[in-house]
Amino acid sequence: MKLVRYGARGAERAGVVDAQGRVRDLSMLLPDIGPAQLAPRTLAALSAIDVERLPVVDVVDAGESGVRLGCPVGGVGKIVCVGLNYRDHAEEAGMAVPKEPVLFMKAVTTLSGPQDAVQIPPGAQKVDWEVELGIVIGSRLKHVKKEDALRHVAGYVLANDVSERAYQIERGGQWDKGKSYDTFAPVGPWLVTADEVGDPHALALWLDVNGERMQDGNTRNFIFDVPSVLSYISDFMTLEAGDIVLTGTPAGVGLGRKPEPRFLKAGDEMRLGITGLGEQRLRCVQAG
Template sequence: MKLIRYGTPGAERPGLVDAQGVVRDLSMLLPDLGPAQLSPRTLAALAAIDAGRLPPVEGEPRLGCPVGGVGKIVCVGLNYADHAKEAGMPIPAEPVLFMKAITALSGPNDPVRIPPGAQKTDWEVELGVVIGTRASHVRKDTALQHVAGYVLANDVSERAYQSERGGQWDKGKSYDSFAPIGPWLVTSDELPDPHAINLWLEVNGQRMQDGNTRNFIFDVPTVLAYISQFMSLEPGDIVLTGTPAGVGLGQKPTPWFLKPGDVMRLGAAGLGEQTQICIAD
């Protein structure tokens, strides 16, 4: 299934996209698509519904983050060897973890807000993993059993805040609008292998990133099992799995960063596409 949340910010309604690409309303069946609705039992019940009997949504509504009530966003840095190389960082011996604030969440086509005075705002197309059941000290061989599905994400970053202002990476990753998610949540039954997904991103029509999750340094089961040693992953949590080479920081001979008016377009096989216009905040 392709599950969505649509409507104005803060008032999104649950829905799904049927096999013909028609947006269907689920609000008569569910209050939202949040942690309580991501259980295997609920997802199986939704999969059994005849989508053609659900009311279609008229027009082209705004899409929000397809997961409501997200508790935390856990991110893996430097998870592609080519990206670690372009960043001038060694390939990590263990997954590099950082967090993004949930206030960074936005819809897949909402504007990206460049902070006042920011000079190094950057892009990162990523595969996101949505947790469906609680994961604490899980094993690699059972880790995927805790996954409700997958999303497309843009891990927008302000590199000066991230690397030049001391402390941890989080403050360069968490500005409002720095976590566009969607357009939909693809349930894991529809995307059984998260390690064969093409990812790409364009800025102003120029292809900047073109990678594949087969090139992960740490695959999804490894990442989930590793994170669960240090914190419980709860239903509705999102894990961002890293980005391939091609970010603005890595451009040669001169890094290239986002400015107001720039347009990012990104996508992944099976996960849909996003488009964001950068604006000055």
């Protein structure tokens, strides 16, 4: 099942994608798609609905006219991220392969939709891209064993961990500073439930900038797999329903380009996708 949220920012409504790829309005049945709607029992009840009876929504497609798609999860409490979780990305960054997952946070104000503009901060020179698999938590995790972790997953999303590298690396430490500008976490188009995704360790992911392929990876190359990541995080903090965990990015980020790094500027366009999780089309604009 593919769930969406559509409408103006801050006023999104719940939707579901039918077998023909059309968005159907769920708002008469659900107030939103957020923590209260992500429990296994609720998702099971939703899967039994005859979506063909629901009204069709004319959502935006490939930048054309239509209703905006927002982040497919509402009421997100926190965004927890895993850094350097692909060996090839650690190598291109010139950093040792970690012995334990590297954790950092993104502010929830970074969240945006799959076709919303990405803002370049005033004076920023090193804005970078990172296509990532996101995990959406469906029920609380606290000191959860690895073998039990996946039962707490509601589903998965496509995400872009946009980063300002000077803020991240050159401004006194703390990666969060380079990760938390508004619009630095485009998510969606869909929340795809775990049963439909199947194995999260066999998904191709890619990202293009202005039509040029920059990243081309696969989640089978994780250093730390999804159960390991969730179990590990749950020993340091409680993960609640609606939280999003970003699992790291493969090689091909702008910082690692040779012979010279390449960074985003106003007017650039990113297109990215993950097998079964849809695609994003993101135009960069200068923030005021």
